[in-house]
Amino acid sequence: MAKLGLVDGKLNTLPEPQRTVMLKLATTIRELIPGANECISYNLPAFEVEGGVICGIEGYKKHNSYFPFSGSVLTQLSDELKNYEMTQGSLHFALDKSLPKGLLKKLIRVRLDQIEEKSRKGTGPALTYYDNAVLQSKGKFRKGELHGPWQWWRKDGTLMRSGEFKDGVQVGTWWTYDAKGKPYKKTEF
Secondary structure (H helix, E strand, O other), X not given: OOOOOHHHHHHOOOOOOHXXXXXXXXXXXXXXXXXXXXXXXXXXXXXXXXXXXXXXXXXXXXXXXXEOXXXXXXXXXXXXXXXXXXXOOOEEEOOOOOOOHHHHHHHHHHHHXXXXXXXXXXXXXXXXXXXXXXXXXXXXXXXXXXXXXXEEEOOOOOEEEEEEEXXXXXXXXXXXXXXXXXXXXXXXX
């Protein structure tokens, strides 16, 4: 469950009409990624999932900014962003006009893809996310193969399946869960 209030608390200090624009932007981000938690990162109102921060937003004297928390998100969407001012780490937009929902969706997906890719290369869990930032799967790899405990969730966040791999092969007891997350099927490998 997301911690509510952190982002709005920071944005409520902005002057009008900027405050209304940025609060609406935060609401749109929540609608797009209800699986994300609110946080303050680098003193910015932000949204995160296990594995990293997806984005941050903030209002400044002459513009509003969207922060993708990765220097390469904006370069991957250069055609869509050609009419915006930006730095390597922030996208600037007007004080009185929000970013389009479709563009936000693209920015968020690129960042989620990066978080997933980073998780596959690290020593921690490998993570995949639905577009709404709800965790889709979590487990580990060893020598390029699924290894150890793995779990999969539905888009609404309920657990769907869990089990264990050994060098890419299903082993042990696997569980399938109903739409409410209750186990209903047990399979032995």
